[in-house]
Amino acid sequence: xxxxxxxxxxxxxxxxxxxxxxxxxxxxxxxxxxxxxxxxxxxxxxxxxxxxxxxxxxxxxxxxxxxxxxxxxxxxxxxxxxxxxxxxxxxxxxxxxxxxxxxxxxxxxxxxxxxxxxxxxxxxxxxxxxxxxxxxxxxxxxxxxxxxxxxxxxxxxxxxxxxxxxxxxxxxxxxxxxxxxxxxxxxxxxxxxxxxxxxxxxxxxxxxxxxxxxxxxxxxxxxxxxxxxxxxxxxxxxxxxxxxxxxxxxxxxxxxxxxxxxxxxxxxxxxxxxxxxxxxxxxxxxxxxxxxxxxxxxxxxxxxxxxxxxxxxxxxxxxxxxxxxxxxxxxxxxxxxxxxxxxxxxxxxxxxxxxxxxxxxxxxxxxxxxxxxxxxxxxxxxxxxxxxxxxxxxxxxxxxxxxxxxxxxxxxxxxxxxxxxxxxxxxxxxxxxxxxx
Ligand code: SF4
Numbered sequence: 001x002x003x004x005x006x007x008x009x010x011x012x013x014x015x016x017x018x019x020x021x022x023x024x025x026x027x028x029x030x031x032x033x034x035x036x037x038x039x040x041x042x043x044x045x046x047x048x049x050x051x052x053x054x055x056x057x058x059x060x061x062x063x064x065x066x067x068x069x070x071x072x073x074x075x076x077x078x079x080x081x082x083x084x085x086x087x088x089x090x091x092x093x094x095x096x097x098x099x100x101x102x103x104x105x106x107x108x109x110x111x112x113x114x115x116x117x118x119x120x121x122x123x124x125x126x127x128x129x130x131x132x133x134x135x136x137x138x139x140x141x142x143x144x145x146x147x148x149x150x151x152x153x154x155x156x157x158x159x160x161x162x163x164x165x166x167x168x169x170x171x172x173x174x175x176x177x178x179x180x181x182x183x184x185x186x187x188x189x190x191x192x193x194x195x196x197x198x199x200x201x202x203x204x205x206x207x208x209x210x211x212x213x214x215x216x217x218x219x220x221x222x223x224x225x226x227x228x229x230x231x232x233x234x235x236x237x238x239x240x241x242x243x244x245x246x247x248x249x250x251x252x253x254x255x256x257x258x259x260x261x262x263x264x265x266x267x268x269x270x271x272x273x274x275x276x277x278x279x280x281x282x283x284x285x286x287x288x289x290x291x292x293x294x295x296x297x298x299x300x301x302x303x304x305x306x307x308x309x310x311x312x313x314x315x316x317x318x319x320x321x322x323x324x325x326x327x328x329x330x331x332x333x334x335x336x337x338x339x340x341x342x343x344x345x346x347x348x349x350x351x352x353x354x355x356x357x358x359x360x361x362x363x364x365x366x367x368x369x370x371x372x373x374x375x376x377x378x379x380x381x382x383x384x385x386x387x388x389x390x391x392x393x394x395x396x397x398x399x400x401x402x403x404x405x406x407x408x409x410x411x412x413x414x415x416x417x418x419x420x421x422x423x424x425x426x427x428x429x430x431x432x433x434x435x436x437x
Contacts, residue, residue, distance in 0.1 A: 003119070004119060004120065005043045005044075005075065005116055005119050005121060006043045006121055007030075007033075007034045007035040007036060007043070007120065007121055007123065008035065008036050008037075008038045008040075008041075008042045008043045008044065009030055009036070009037055009038075009043070009044040009045070010037060010038065010042040010045055010046070011023050011026070011027060011037070011047075011048065012045065012047045012067075013048045014047075014048065014050040014056060014059060014060055014082070015052060015056060015080065015081065016052075016199070016201075017199035017235050018150075018152050018155065018199050018200060018201060019048050019050060019080055019081075020150055021140065022048060022080075022152070023046075024140045024142065024143055024144075025105060025106055025139075025140055026046060026048070026079075026105055026106070026108045028141060028142070029106060029108055029109050030109055030112075033109045033123055034122075034123035035109075041071070041073075041074070042074060043074060043075060044074065044075050044077060044112065045067050045071060046077045046079070046108065047060065047063065047067070047080070047082075048079050048080040049078065049081065049083055050081055051081045051082045051084070051085040051165060051169060051339070052081065052165065052166065052337075053339075054337045054338070054339075055337065056082070057082065057085075060082045061093065064076065064078070064093045064095060064096060065093075067095065068095020075097040075115075075116060077096075077097060077100060077108065077111070077112065078093065078096045078098075078100070079100040079102065079105050079108070080102065080105075081102060081165070081166065081169040083099045083101070083102070084101065084169040085169060086099065098111060102169060102171075103170075103171070106138070138180055139180060139181075139184035139187070140188070141184075141187050141188070141191070142188075143188065143193065147194075147195070147386065147388040147389075147397075147414070147415050148194075148197050148386070148388070148398075149188045149193040149197070150196075150199050150235070151181060151184060151185055151188070151196050151197070151198055152199055152200060153200050153203065153206050153216075153219065154173065154200030154201065154205060154206040155170055155171075155173070155174055155201055156171045156172045156173045156174050156202070157172070157173055157201045157202040158172045158173055159238070161275050161276050161277060162274065162276040162343040162344040162347075163305065163336060163337075163338075163339065163342055163345075164342060165339035165341065165342055166201060168341055168342075170201055173205040173208070173209070174209065175205070175207050175208070175209060175210065178207075178214065178219060178222065181219065182222055182223065182226075185223055185226055185229065186226055189229040190228055192228070192415065193228075193229075194228070194229065194231060194386055194417060195229075195231035195232070195233060195386050196232055196233070197234075198219070198220075198232065198233070198234055198235060199235040199236075200235070202238060203216065203234060203235060203237050203241070204238050204240070204241020204246075205241070207219065215245060215246070216237075216241065217245045217246045217248075217249045220246075220249050220254055220256060221249070221254065223255075224254040224255055229255060230255060230417055231255055231257050231386060231417075232254070232255045232256050233256075233259065233400075233402075234256075234260065234261070235261065236261040236262075236263060236303075237260065237261065238262070238263065239262050239263075239279050239283070239284055239287055240278060240279070242260065242287060242291065247291055248294075251294060251295060257400040257402070258295060258296075258299060258400055258401050259298070259299045259301065259400065259401050259402040260291065260298065260299075260301075261300075261302065261303075261402075262284075262287075262288075262300060262302055263302055263303040264284055264302045264303065265277055265304060265305050266281075266304065266308060266311075266319055267281050267304070267318050267320070267321065267322030267323065268281060268311070268314075268315040268316075268318040268319055269281045269282070271308050271311055271319075274308065274309070274344075274347070275305075275344070276343075281318065285322065297401060298401070299329040299374065299401035299402055300326070300327075300328050300329060301328060301329050301330040301332075301402060302328055302331055302332070303331075303332045304319060304323070304331055304333055304334070305333075305334045305335070305336050306319070306335055306336065306359040306360050306363055307335045307336040307355065307356030307360075308344065308351070309336070309344055309347035309348065309349050309350050309351065310347065310348070310349040311336075311351055311359075316359050320362065320363065323363065323366045323367065326370070327373050327374040327377075328367065328370045328371065328374065329371055329374050329375075329401065329403060330371055330402070331363070331367035333360050333363045333364050333367060334360075335353075335356040335357070335359075335360050336351065336356065369427065372425065372426075372427040375403060375422075375425040375433050376425055378403065378422045378425070378433065379424075380421065380422060380423075381421070381422055382419050382420070382421055383399040383400075383401070383403060383405060383420055383421075383422060383433075384399060384417060384418075384419055385397045385398065385399050385405045385418055385435070386398060386400075386415070387413035387414065387415070387416050387417075387418065388414070388415070389414070390414075391406065393408050393410075394406035394407060394408050395407050395409055395411075395413040395414075403433050405433050405434075405435050406433070406434055406435070407420055407434075407436060408434075408436075409437070418437070420436065421435055421436055421437070422434075422435050423435055423436050
């Protein structure tokens with residue numbers, strides 16, 4: 001007699017905010033079909049992998065090995081950019097039962113039914129869940145273990161930066177419908193989420209392909225009317241999409257957080273050209289200065305890659321100088337990781353790993369100094385903070401300017417927005433700025 005497989009599952013997610021959002025979509029799809037999420041010997045293990053760097057590959061690959069060894073009976077379902085890459089490379093990782101293509105994640109239940117339908121235990125979903133749980137199937141209705149909800153508004157990219165594998169894994173840019181995003185954001189804000197983080201693979205490209213050619217500023221204006229929503233944050237946006245109409249939105253008293261994450265990647269124009277990035281180092285600086293002149297106390301965070309093929313000490317020093325002259329609140333520093341199939345992976349003059357490491361550490365020091373310089377200016381000033389979690393004696397959260405703040409108090413502050421006064425900043429603990437009421 002066929003032993004039935006239980007409708008139990010667990011999720012493992014790597015990578016960007018879009019991937020985290022898509023895991024929640026898959027979670028809701030399975031829970032709406034009688035599945036229960038559990039850590040106790042789940043029958044289905046859904047791995048949503050990332051392949052943006054070789055390190056991401058290694059992490060995902062070793063998890064798959066571990067999972068298949070520790071759960072020999074479980075069905076491992078692999079999806080995400082990592083899956084797309086393995087599919088492209090025609091390899092099926094050890095222990096994986098089935099691969100779900102990147103753009104079919106929301107069909108996870110149908111895929112499981114198709115693969116294991118005959119041996120899957122009956123679905124008695126109705127017994128499991130209250131009615132309002134059934135969120136709009138083309139959106140999420142919850143974002144567990146988060147106080148800020150990620151909302152995916154766009155997918156894909158066709159910028160083809162020479163080091164990037166993403167366009168090959170996610171395809172060209174495409175936008176979600178305005179009304180779909182609005183109804184999802186409305187549901188999440190009704191559920192108590194005070195901050196929504198708009199995310200996408202190339203966020204600023206949202207709406208461009210619509211007949212009426214909308215811009216992200218139009219979406220921001222619509223979202224502003226949501227009563228429960230207090231803060232709207234843009235996850236990451238390319239320089240060219242931060243145009244005058246978007247900059248104006250920041251001074252129209254909408255719920256926009258005064259924070260922009262604009263990837264720089266390199267502070268050297270020769271390297272930017274080799275990266276196929278569409279701006280020079282000076283153009284990047286000019287735009288930041290323009291934005292700062294128009295939006296009071298705006299804060300900038302960024303991504304910088306070191307060790308790109310052909311990067312000399314001089315090129316690297318240009319990046320270092322730019323960072324020293326621009327007060328970034330935070331910098332994500334990456335080392336170049338050759339991705340098969342991208343032009344940069346085939347370039348000559350690949351940089352030695354030890355030099356990459358040295359440049360990464362040097363830039364991280366400069367980043368810590370840059371963040372310290374920015375946060376020192378906040379001393380004795382007020383910040384509006386959404387408190388998210390408790391760490392030892394402190395309640396912690398992010399200001400709208402994306403400064404991570406901690407306040408020593410016993411009052412429960414979960415999911416509350418409070419004004420606090422900055423009392424001390426430290427260079428060692430770049431993550432935290434101590435405040436009091
Ligand atoms: S903008 Fe460039 S780095 Fe970003 S996803 Fe597109 S190709 Fe990749």
